[in-house]
Amino acid sequence: MPLVVHKYGGTSVGDAERIRNVARRIIAAKDAGDDVVVVVSAMGDTTDDLIKLAYQVTDTPSARELDVLLSTGELVASTLLAMALKGMGHEAISLSGAQAGIRTDSNHSKARIMAIDPARVKSELGAGRIVIVAGFQGIAQDSDVTTLGRGGSDTTAVALAVSLGARACERYTDVEGIYTADPRQVPEACKLKEISYDEMLELATYGSKVMHPRAVELGQIYGMPILVASSFNDNRGTLIHGGHMEIRNKVTAITADTDVAKITIVGVPDRPGIAAGIFGSLAKAGVSVDTIVQNASIQGITDLSFTVSKGDAGKALGVVEPLAQEIGARECVADTSLSKVSIIGTGMQNTPGYAATMFDTLFAGGINIQLITTSEIRITVIIAGEQAAEAVKALHKAFELEKE
Amino acid sequence: MPLVVHKYGGTSVGDAERIRNVARRIIAAKDAGDDVVVVVSAMGDTTDDLIKLAYQVTDTPSARELDVLLSTGELVASTLLAMALKGMGHEAISLSGAQAGIRTDSNHSKARIMAIDPARVKSELGAGRIVIVAGFQGIAQDSDVTTLGRGGSDTTAVALAVSLGARACERYTDVEGIYTADPRQVPEACKLKEISYDEMLELATYGSKVMHPRAVELGQIYGMPILVASSFNDNRGTLIHGGHMEIRNKVTAITADTDVAKITIVGVPDRPGIAAGIFGSLAKAGVSVDTIVQNASIQGITDLSFTVSKGDAGKALGVVEPLAQEIGARECVADTSLSKVSIIGTGMQNTPGYAATMFDTLFAGGINIQLITTSEIRITVIIAGEQAAEAVKALHKAFELEKE
Numbered sequence A, B: 001m002p003l004v005v006h007k008y009g010g011t012s013v014g015d016a017e018r019i020r021n022v023a024r025r026i027i028a029a030k031d032a033g034d035d036v037v038v039v040v041s042a043m044g045d046t047t048d049d050l051i052k053l054a055y056q057v058t059d060t061p062s063a064r065e066l067d068v069l070l071s072t073g074e075l076v077a078s079t080l081l082a083m084a085l086k087g088m089g090h091e092a093i094s095l096s097g098a099q100a101g102i103r104t105d106s107n108h109s110k111a112r113i114m115a116i117d118p119a120r121v122k123s124e125l126g127a128g129r130i131v132i133v134a135g136f137q138g139i140a141q142d143s144d145v146t147t148l149g150r151g152g153s154d155t156t157a158v159a160l161a162v163s164l165g166a167r168a169c170e171r172y173t174d175v176e177g178i179y180t181a182d183p184r185q186v187p188e189a190c191k192l193k194e195i196s197y198d199e200m201l202e203l204a205t206y207g208s209k210v211m212h213p214r215a216v217e218l219g220q221i222y223g224m225p226i227l228v229a230s231s232f233n234d235n236r237g238t239l240i241h242g243g244h245m246e247i248r249n250k251v252t253a254i255t256a257d258t259d260v261a262k263i264t265i266v267g268v269p270d271r272p273g274i275a276a277g278i279f280g281s282l283a284k285a286g287v288s289v290d291t292i293v294q295n296a297s298i299q300g301i302t303d304l305s306f307t308v309s310k311g312d313a314g315k316a317l318g319v320v321e322p323l324a325q326e327i328g329a330r331e332c333v334a335d336t337s338l339s340k341v342s343i344i345g346t347g348m349q350n351t352p353g354y355a356a357t358m359f360d361t362l363f364a365g366g367i368n369i370q371l372i373t374t375s376e377i378r379i380t381v382i383i384a385g386e387q388a389a390e391a392v393k394a395l396h397k398a399f400e401l402e403k404e
Helices: A016-031 A046-057 A063-087 A119-126 A152-164 A197-205 A213-222 A274-284 A310-327 A354-364 A385-398 B016-031 B046-057 B063-087 B119-126 B152-164 B197-205 B213-222 B274-284 B310-327 B354-364 B385-398
Strands: A003-008 A035-040 A092-095 A102-104 A113-116 A130-134 A137-139 A145-147 A168-173 A194-196 A226-230 A238-241 A253-269 A292-294 A301-308 A331-344 A371-375 A378-384 B003-008 B035-040 B092-095 B102-104 B113-116 B130-134 B137-139 B145-147 B168-173 B194-196 B226-230 B238-241 B253-269 B292-294 B301-308 B331-344 B371-375 B378-384
Touching (some): A003 A152, A016 A035, A035 A063, A046 A063, A046 B016, A063 A137, A063 A145, A063 B063, A102 A152, A113 A152, A197 A238, A213 A226, A274 A292, A274 A301, A292 A371, A301 A310, A354 A385, B016 B035, B016 B063, B063 B137, B152 B168, B197 B213, B253 B310, B274 B310, B310 B331, B354 B385
Parallel strands (some): A003 A035, A092 A130, A102 A137, B003 B168, B035 B130, B092 B130, B102 B137, B168 B226, B194 B238
Antiparallel strands (some): A226 A238, A331 A378, B137 B145, B226 B238
């Protein structure tokens, strides 16, 4: 029988009535002729509440204990969903990450899936059962529970879909799909029928919160189609897949990320090894650096800028200020009120004109560009934070995305 | 190193501050020179809340799923306690029932412990860690989670203590120990320094809610001393043990149980097989029958009375009424406003006079006795429900328990 993996987010299983609603959707999929494996997140704010509880007990909760604690949220949701299905007369069973064979490394709070042993899931499917798997969790070699960190439940779902040879992974939340821009910012934004893995990865990495890049990447590596749709209606969602994107020749979506701080080291002597020293120290301090721009050197002196998340700005300054002094730079400047706006589209590859249209549009809107970075299918500008919404709107219009 | 098993009830770990309090108690025990294994119940009302949630989702929650759901309550408490201990600078680790090697049968919601594999607990103790075990749960042969039903966490604690060769099992709750009577009913009631397993079993079975008989029985079989004390102060508790009780010659405690209904089948023909038929049918219907009394037969006709919990009275009547008609009995009468009052004491064995004192005291107090049952170390009377408190007070005085 063909198999489909569903994944339901925390909002979709937020209370008893919503859990019954999800059960009805799963039954419909089963009745339509698929075997169904379901991955669930914890109900509503459960995970946040458990984290709060841990910090009430101690300022330094052990990562190993925190993982077991947080894993209970998904266990609760998965058992309730299995009960709902059985109460509606369908054979169903919940499995913990360990029981579902999700084997991970031992990096508590951010474990990576090493392998999936699908034996138990397959035998339950073979017995005619709908299988509900607690997302976000696995088991390490020492048989301790681990959690997968950000994007964890989506990753569980895609990995299970791959390992079981599912025809697709369908991810249901309170969002109807992937849009040409954030509909809260751009009312004219259109829902995309499909998007390529590459585009979705850029989108996820450059500000769209709809899906964590990790699960998309996994889908791309194994060619698993991922449907993003709402659990609250039957509207058609967005299919993330890899096929036949080359003939398109346009921008697919605009995205904005307002969690951007820029640090500039002014007057850096242009000597080999200096950048390596700075970014090596930042990495050691656990600061994740995003964009790096080094201006052309004038008389052996240059400016070095990089961006980090706002939360990391203080830590980053603490690392680079002594280094700047040491190497004889003039000063360090931090700007924590920036945003990153990107245009993304596979159709942009090897096609000129997109950058020009982007820059012209922003210029016409009086929006000053501070930094530019690009990939093959993305152009990103860093601008003042308060101009992000305005920039997204103007670009959405300029690239005629409302006609999608 | 000598080993002690502590067990903390739901009230003792009801919030973050109480969990830290428990952590301090455990550290004190460790500092005093013991290895410590701790069994915890779920925090406060967690278990009831989870059951409510299940019944919001479906009227007929699957027992298998309910067990996984409920087991999360103890996981949460055990991880938080381990975090608190680590936060205070002590090596600690939480283990699920499965990880602690608690192997049970597959009777979901009322599983029995079949065996304990203490390998993991021992290796963690060997590494110098305080081991926190989630109570009330185990793992069945098919590696599914089970729960142990009523008295489950106490049973986990005593069973672990036995399997690890602990010197004692210490059970901490919001109750200071075992009293000669319920202190809410009899202000003069005294806390006992010690009580025998036999007495404690009778006490637990005949109305004292302090401890479920199941764990006491396990303690008795393996000779494991059980200390019952409060987690909120350092007052001396009550030690349940087996030693040297024969020389005592007195009543140890008075207990009352107000959850008693009596059903009488009036005018039963005194023929062989009739009682067997009635109680066989009740057992099949899942009605647990407590006391049974059959009056002497007069002219081949007798009255048959038995008691059940109030909640089972309706079901019991539904079973016996058609049977009574079938066998030609006159009628069935139910009285749901009764209580059971017992005097308990190893010292009563083979010593006359206790029954007489009990009946005289009740007669003097104008309390009518409806049924009487006895064991070697217990005399129980069934009286009107509203006279229970009065009866306990009068008996407490008559047997001079306030001088304990």
